[in-house]
Amino acid sequence: MKIITWNVNSIRARLEIIANYIDANSPDVVAIQETKVVDEDFPIETFKVRGYDVAFSGQKAYNGVALMSKFGLENSKGNLIDSNNEKRTIQAQINDITIINAYFPHGRLKGGERFFFKLEFFKKMKNYVEKESLIQKRMILLGDFNVAPEEIDVWDHILLGNSIGFMDEERDAFRDLVSIGLIDAFRLKHPNERAFSWWDYRDGSFRKNEGMRIDHILISPALQSNLAECFIDKGPRKLKGTSDHAPVVVEIK
């Protein structure tokens, strides 16, 4: 089963790029963040005609998440945790695997209201996974975490020491969530690879490969022996009019 996670930065602005990617790569499950569309306007047909069941939880202008699956979506639900009514989470069971798709808050500036909202969001997600006893089951928590956990996950750890996405408090929040037993699929498969999933639109960051690895696929221990491969597909990031994030791909046997 091939699963991808992708922050597309508006599903409507990126619809052709997403459709082309799906046609070329045939993922079984697609987890999207930042759809930026209310549910009434979700472009569901694009995915239905390609054989996907679709579930989504969106709002006007900001946030929004979606799950598409070729193997059905059971017990799908959004708004898993309290998040100021911001549509940032959606979950479903696919082939007996529980998949949680999450768009973690950006955080803006250190010490501000949105920064604490971000740290709280990590705690709430940890509590949710524990409360639902998901870590003991076949479970994947994936999405845009807006945190690069280690020095190898950013292009310059000295320069970025006080930048959003790589501050100590955020990295601690990420580690605290992972500490319940989650496994970073990309890092397990590529222990020494410096790879990024996001590059700022500004300053030619992609051309200079000045990025951060903030999109993650975390699996429960029950899936570790089924993990065939995990990689970041930089291809779509090269396109004109594309998202500032690249898809992360995982293959589960």
Place this chain on the structure above:
DNA sequence: ATGGTCGGACCCCGA
């Protein structure tokens, strides 16, 4: 090189 990011909703905000 006398500019240098996007999208969405509005003429700014959030990322």
